Amino acid sequence: MVAPPNSVSRRRFLGFSSAGAAAVLLGTGAWDAASAYAAPVKGGNPFTLGVASGDPAHDGVVLWTRLAPDPFAADGAGGMPARPVRVEYEVAADERFGAVVRRGSAIATPELGHSVHPEIQGLAPDREYFYRFRTGGEISMTGRTRTAPVPWSNPRELNFAFASCQAWQDGYYTAYEHMAEEDLDLVVHLGDYLYESGVGTNKRGVTVDPEFTTETFDLARYRLQYALYKAEAPLQAAHARFPWIHTIDDHEVENNWAGDISQADNEPDQDPAVFRQRRAQAFQANYEHLPYRHTQLPSGPDVRLFRRLPYGTLADFTILDTRQYRDDQPCGDGGSATCTDRLEPGRTILGSAQKKWLVDGFAQSRARWQILGNQAPMGQTDRDPGPAVDVFLDPWDGYVAERNAVLAAAQDRGVRNLVVITGDRHQNYAWDLKRDYADPDSPTVGSEFVGTSITSGADGADMTDEGARFLAANPHMKFFNSQRGYVRVNVDRERWRGDFRVVPYVTKPGAPVSTRASFVVEDRQPGVRER
Structure with a gap:
């Protein structure tokens, strides 16, 4: 388990590598060892937002923390001075740090909210570290982390969980308390880590300071919102227990945004140029608070979030970004029963470059299981049990031709097992992915597990x-549940098992966790079945 803050003698840290050898990341993104002489912070606990690791490779991980002795300071600076500060780190093979394998330092700059993202290399594969x-x-x-197996190895199994949608105002993060007790290799977070709305009205029944009652529009306000979320002990515990892989959905910026287009017609960020400024500040705050590698450092309103992380030849994690490059939702994101625009062949949710990267990856991957980390449901969600097709237009149902092209490419390029993991919906589904949902005889080409929210939507219900x-309208849907929680996954060479882990309530703390249902996918047999 994760150890609490402990006392370490100053002498233990004097063996750090010299400033000239340390990798020092400045706020500009450049490396400059000369800044290793920056003054340290004094007074108060600067680690109020916890620690984290992410994007595990076979030879290393990225570590994260943000210095914030006063995380709720109204200016969003976390109580830090406007100067760079050196942060030292240790990585060890044991929890008592008797066998330190890496030491170094990074510079926390005010330009990046005094966050650091040291990338640790030269670690042993498939190994636990602290x-x-x-x-x-x-x-x-x-913190505890774990490296991935070497890319050419054939691991016996993989254990991970995936989660999404954690609106602070809707309840307590009890699910993360239980997740931190699981035996996992890693966690995938599929977006809506943050919600942009004010939290003055909340189901926790607590009174918040005035600065938290407004919607987030600028960097200082986004930083405050992240501080509110990351100050939660269960979330910190889950981060400190496992390496995480992150992507975003919409609420990290604004609900249902699409490319350069804001959702709201009555807000000043409706101007695409103004919205791009908001997007840039939202992306920066997102980077400042999560364990991303330097390749995910935003450049203004642009950031490269789609990427692929191998887990030996057992699995590839192919992480998508379905927000930044998409066309606007069809038909004004309104009624869908008569919306033919959603069927137009040129509509994209991925953008041309990401789509090509995804499809090329299908042909090149040697992985037994191709795991797509996806934001909004890929499978069809018909809301009308009758002859009409009434779907949501924000997810892949608004981009039908591209969905069909991606699923066809997976089948045609010989993907052995395609499993999509998805968030967004605040509901649990297990269902089959069809090559073309308009054709009743269309083959099943993959499987999708849609995971519910951590808190969003408050307590929820089983049915x-x-x-x-x-269930009546979608014969490919094999399971529905609307409680809160996460999905725990065990993958081996013969089958995938997804356990829907749920809590009965989140509007008060202390809920127990249980497995509501388990569904499996057998090797080379696309589609889900109940275990």
Whole structure:
């Protein structure tokens, strides 16, 4: 388990590598060892937002922390001075740090909110490690991480969980308390890590300071919102326990945004140029608070989030970005029963470059399981049990031709097992992916597990009227549930098992967790079946 902050003698840290040898990341993104002499922070615990690791490779991971002795300071600076600060780190093979394998330092700059993202290399594959940070005499909590197997190996199994949608105002992060107790190799977060709305009205029944009651539009406000979320102990525990792989959905910026287009017609960011400024600040705050590698450092309103992480030859994690390059939602994101625009062949949710990268990856991958980390449901969600097709237009149902092209490419290029993991919907589904949902005889070419929210939507229910309609209207849907929680996955060479882990309530703390249902996918047999 993750250790609490502990006392370490100053002498233990004097063995760090020299400033000239340390990799020092400046706010500009350039590396410059001369800044290693920056003054340390003094007074108060600077590690109030916890620690994290991410994007595990076979030879290393990226570590993260952000210095914030006063995380709720109204200016979003976290109580830090407007100067760079050196942050030292240690990585060890044991929790007591008796066998330190890497030491170094990075510079936390005000330009990046005093966050650091040191990328640790030269670690052994498929190995557990522990890490911690130090600055100004203060030691962080201890984090645990794990490297991936070497790309050419054939691991026996993979254990991970995926989650999404954690609106602070809708409840407590109890699900993360339980996730932190699981035996996992990693966690995938599929977006809506943050919600942009104010939290003055909340189901926790707490009163918040005025600065938290407004919607987020600028960098200082986004930083405050992240601080509110990341101050939650269960979330910190889950981050400190496992390496995470992150992507975004819409609420990290604004609900249902699409490319350069804002959702709201009555807000000043409707101008695409103004919205791009908002997007740039949202992306920066996202980078500042999560364990991304330097390749995910935003350049203004642009960031490269789609990427592929191998787990030996057992699995590839192919992480998508379905927000930044998409066309606007068809038909004004309104009624869909008569919306033929959603069927237009030129409509894209991925953008041409990402689509080519995805399809080329299908042909090049040697992985037994191709895992697509996806934001909004790929499978068809018909809301009408009758002859009409009534779907949501924000997910892939608004981009039918591209969905069909991607699923056809997976089959035609010989993807052995395509499994899509998805968030967004605040509901649990297990269903089959069809090559063409308009054709009743269309073959099943893959499987999709849609995971519910951590809190969004508040307590939820096992079955709802909407769920009953979904099951009646969608023969490819094998399971529906609307409680809160996460999905735990065990993958081996013969089958995939997804356990829908749910809690009965989130509007008060202390809920127990249980497995509501388990569904499996057998090797070379696309489609889901209940275990």
